[in-house]
Amino acid sequence: xxxxxxxxxxxxxxxxxxxxxxLGSLAFAEAxxxxxxxxNDKCQVCGMFVAKYPKWISEIIFKDGSYxxxxxxxxxxxxxxxxxxxxxxxKTSDILAVYVTEYYSxxxxxxxxxxxxxxxxVNGPMGDELIPIESEKNAKGFMKDHNGxxxxxxxxxxxxxLK
Numbered sequence: 162x163x164x165x166x167x168x169x170x171x172x173x174x175x176x177x178x179x180x181x182x183x184l185g186s187l188a189f190a191e192a193x194x195x196x197x198x199x200x201n202d203k204c205q206v207c208g209m210f211v212a213k214y215p216k217w218i219s220e221i222i223f224k225d226g227s228y229x230x231x232x233x234x235x236x237x238x239x240x241x242x243x244x245x246x247x248x249x250x251x252k253t254s255d256i257l258a259v260y261v262t263e264y265y266s267x268x269x270x271x272x273x274x275x276x277x278x279x280x281x282x283v284n285g286p287m288g289d290e291l292i293p294i295e296s297e298k299n300a301k302g303f304m305k306d307h308n309g310x311x312x313x314x315x316x317x318x319x320x321x322x323l324k
Contacts, residue, residue: 193222193258195269198230205229205247206236207287214286216267222258223251233285234261234277234293235323242320259315261293264303273315276300279322280310291318 198212198220211218211230219237222228229248231237240247241259259272264283275293278300283292291313294300300312313322 195258195260196220196222196228202230204232204236206231206239209286216262216264217285217290218269219261219272220259220269221256222260223255224257225255233287234272234291235285235289236287237261237272238291238318238323239320242323263295264292265294265299270295275315277313277315277318278303278307278309278311279313281307283307 198218200210200212202211203209204211209232211232214232217233219231219234220228221231221237221241229240231240237259241253241256244251244253260269261272261275262268263270263275270293272293275295276297276299278292278294280289281292281303284290292303292307292309294303297312303309304312
């Protein structure tokens, strides 16, 4: 009889660990999703209240669950390229996800998948802005329609390109 109870107990422990693992996996999956800013959230570069500009919100989510909001992609890239200045406790390796609001859909999307138009006649809350477009075809159309100067991908946007 002791063996039957022991085996049953071990099965319960195994099921418990499985449940904890699955719940932990779900929580981690949710951690990288975009976050909606509150009316009090400010851009970490310029200090503007970001919720006032929902069509321009950008954000960085860190692995520890903390995050930073921005009033546009340009300020987000300034922060990203100079974390030591804006958030000395973080490194780029601490970043879990980066989101920007896609121009046409106005949905937060992964910044790494976007095409960014530099030098167009469309301004963001702070003036000259990098315009995130989801597809290359739409980016080329936007360039033509709005006098864009250059199409850049995420990894092509350097501190020099932000000047």
